[in-house]
Amino acid sequence: MLFLTHPKIMIAIKRILATTLPILVLTSVLAPAQRQKAPPAATAKAADLIEASNLRAELSFLASDGLAGRNAGSVEDHIATDYIASEFMKLGLKPMGDNGTYFQELTIITADADREHMSLRAKIGDADYVPFQFGSDFRWFRQSLHPANTTAPLTFVGYGISAPEYGYDDFHGVDVKGRIVIVLGREPRAEDPASKFMGTWDTYHAFYWSKIEDLRKRGAAGILFVQDRTPRAVKTTVASSPRPARGPNYALAGEMYDLPVFTISRETADKLIGKSVDSLQEQIDRTLTPASFEVKGTVVMLGKAVTNLQQHKGRNVLAMIEGSDPKLKDEVVIVTAHHDHMGAENGHTYYGADDDASGVAGLIEIARAFVQGGVHPRRSVLFISYDGEERIYLGSYFYVTHPVVPLNRTVATLNMDMIGRDENDANWPVPADGNVNMVNILGTRYNPGLREAIERANRGIGLKLDYKMDTVDPDVLWSRSDHIWFATLHIPQMEFQTGLHPDYHTENDTWQRINYPKLTKIVKLAFLATADVANADKRIEFIPAGAPPAQTAP
Numbered sequence: 001m002l003f004l005t006h007p008k009i010m011i012a013i014k015r016i017l018a019t020t021l022p023i024l025v026l027t028s029v030l031a032p033a034q035r036q037k038a039p040p041a042a043t044a045k046a047a048d049l050i051e052a053s054n055l056r057a058e059l060s061f062l063a064s065d066g067l068a069g070r071n072a073g074s075v076e077d078h079i080a081t082d083y084i085a086s087e088f089m090k091l092g093l094k095p096m097g098d099n100g101t102y103f104q105e106l107t108i109i110t111a112d113a114d115r116e117h118m119s120l121r122a123k124i125g126d127a128d129y130v131p132f133q134f135g136s137d138f139r140w141f142r143q144s145l146h147p148a149n150t151t152a153p154l155t156f157v158g159y160g161i162s163a164p165e166y167g168y169d170d171f172h173g174v175d176v177k178g179r180i181v182i183v184l185g186r187e188p189r190a191e192d193p194a195s196k197f198m199g200t201w202d203t204y205h206a207f208y209w210s211k212i213e214d215l216r217k218r219g220a221a222g223i224l225f226v227q228d229r230t231p232r233a234v235k236t237t238v239a240s241s242p243r244p245a246r247g248p249n250y251a252l253a254g255e256m257y258d259l260p261v262f263t264i265s266r267e268t269a270d271k272l273i274g275k276s277v278d279s280l281q282e283q284i285d286r287t288l289t290p291a292s293f294e295v296k297g298t299v300v301m302l303g304k305a306v307t308n309l310q311q312h313k314g315r316n317v318l319a320m321i322e323g324s325d326p327k328l329k330d331e332v333v334i335v336t337a338h339h340d341h342m343g344a345e346n347g348h349t350y351y352g353a354d355d356d357a358s359g360v361a362g363l364i365e366i367a368r369a370f371v372q373g374g375v376h377p378r379r380s381v382l383f384i385s386y387d388g389e390e391r392i393y394l395g396s397y398f399y400v401t402h403p404v405v406p407l408n409r410t411v412a413t414l415n416m417d418m419i420g421r422d423e424n425d426a427n428w429p430v431p432a433d434g435n436v437n438m439v440n441i442l443g444t445r446y447n448p449g450l451r452e453a454i455e456r457a458n459r460g461i462g463l464k465l466d467y468k469m470d471t472v473d474p475d476v477l478w479s480r481s482d483h484i485w486f487a488t489l490h491i492p493q494m495e496f497q498t499g500l501h502p503d504y505h506t507e508n509d510t511w512q513r514i515n516y517p518k519l520t521k522i523v524k525l526a527f528l529a530t531a532d533v534a535n536a537d538k539r540i541e542f543i544p545a546g547a548p549p550a551q552t553a554p
Contacts, residue, residue, distance in 0.1 A: 043531045044460060046373020047524040050365045052516040055523065058087075058361035059420075059511040062339070063353035070352060071343025072250065072388040073108040073312025080339045080360075084317045084385050087364045091371045093319035096382065096404045104316040106398045107253035108388060111145040111306035119303035120224075120262065122154075122272055129301065130271075137268045141225060142208065142392060143261035145251045148304045150260060152180045152221040154295040156273050158284050159184045160215060161205045165544035166196050174292045177219030180300045182269055183211060184277075185228045189285050196288065198445065198546045200472045204487045207479045209392060212257050213488075222260040222302045226269045226277055234474040235426035241506040244342045244350060248308065250391035252398060260302040272298060314340075314387040316395045318404060321370050323534070325378035332380045332405045333534045334413040335526065336396070336482055337363045338389035342505060353511040355504065358420030359496075360385055362523040369527045377534035379411060386482050389417070396482035400489060411539050412450055412492040414530055415483040419522045420514040423499025427474045436515060438464040439522050440497045441550075442478040445470050447492035448547045449540035450533065454494070457528035461521050467550040475500060492540040496522055 061067070061083065068076045085102035088095075097103040118140070120132040132138055158170040160183035168188065187206040189195035197203050204210050208225065215223055251257065269277040273295050284291050317339070323329030337359025341352025351357075367383050369375070382405060388394025400407065422435040431438075444451035444467070451467075458465060469477055477497065478484075486493040498518070503509045533540065 114305035117305035359416035
């Protein structure tokens with residue numbers, strides 16, 4: 001009760017209610033019209049209902065002092081989800097969460113790595129077990145927080161990639177079940193324009209989170225990722241204020257990443273496999289032929305230990321507009337954002353206005369445009385606000401492993417993550433206009449049909465659609481949000497995003513610094529593209545090998 005009387009919260013709530021209360025009346029009036037297929041002109045008119053004033057009001061609440069940065073699983077995170085659910089409820093959207101609610105519950109675990117009891121030991125040939133040093137020879141990597149000890153034989157699996165679309169399979173003739181595996185990072189010939197993967201652009205196969213899950217499903221007993229030979233060529237964008245210090249590790253309570261995972265130095269890899277990992281990597285890159293093998297006579301012991309283990313309740317928010325076409329209503333287009341951010345620490349509140357209160361506000365306003373505009377799409381539209389994105393996509397992983405609509409009936413997902421600022425990233429020159437009308441479009445090389453829908457939607461909006469990160473992505477931003485899981489499942493996906501800036505993950509990411517005219521245009525674009533995909537006669541195709549990148553208009 002004390003929290004809800006905070007003056008800033010009360011002001012924000014009053015402002016939001018003033019802009020949304022009339023919709024409660026309009027919803028009942030427009031309900032019959034929703035059963036009719038809205039013509040394109042009506043859809044365009046509905047887009048005009050998306051207004052900067054509503055977006056500003058929603059952002060001012062979600063990124064307020066009282067919500068304290070919305071750390072995943074916190075009380076403030078739950079207040080944010082209550083607010084989002086109440087907005088969906090006002091609009092009459094169908095709850096798609098647990099037990100008739102708008103909430104999909106998930107258990108989040110936090111813990112610290114127990115350096116004292118972490119272990120990597122190897123028995124090579126007839127020698128005794130040799131210990132390796134935590135912090136220099138091997139380090140903690142993203143994994144579950146279930147303590148574990150495992151002893152198993154060793155296998156080198158190259159890049160740990162099975163990509164039939166490129167005629168490449170590191171697992172051909174190799175069974176990793178019950179074995180600890182050594183894996184190279186990224187993919188063959190990374191950053192080589194002539195690579196048969198996607199040239200200078202990393203495919204979803206290249207990323208650790210995809211590899212860990214694939215190896216877990218194959219039954220591997222543990223993973224040792226080899227330190228990259230050459231770091232990515234990425235420039236650091238200097239922060240405007242201190243970013244969060246490294247805190248506890250976060251994980252889901254279930255199967256996600258549930259095996260010991262560590263990184264090892266290249267010198268450690270050489271000792272374990274008895275060969276030069278540099279030579280092996282050069283051989284694979286030169287021939288584009290896997291070089292996987294069982295390391296004869298070597299047994300590895302891994303020990304994963306944690307302290308300060310705690311459980312927290314997180315939750316996704318799910319709501320649906322049911323489709324109107326009897327043949328297509330069982331298919332769904334998913335529109336997403338994430339409500340969590342980095343919380344508060346050491347006197348700093350990480351408000352997360354751009355990241356990603358901007359996307360959540362967009363989610364609410366897209367739902368409002370469908371309802372208030374009387375637009376009822378042929379396919380169903382599912383709105384999801386994910387939890388735990390900042391902790392490496394916990395909520396979205398939980399959703400794709402617990403979908404409320406079968407994944408084979410998911411037509412596409414459109415993700416909005418950081419859509420409110422003007423890109424000012426050291427890796428990209430800032431144009432003369434300061435990027436005030438630019439939005440990055442990421443991921444459409446896998447599904448150019450989705451790109452076409454976005455470009456059709458943009459004809460009446462006039463944003464600059466920037467596809468540069470579908471050619472080279474030094475910040476690996478395409479892989480750093482919730483849509484990535486859909487790509488690994490070959491479901492069409494993309495991300496709207498306005499780029500990094502010095503306020504990213506700092507206390508200066510506030511609602512007052514949002515570019516509201518541009519944000520409004522982006523949300524309109526996302527609404528029109530969603531309606532286009534939901535009303536199309538045919539589903540969008542996912543192309544596993546990818547299509548050529550689009551060209552950014554000058």
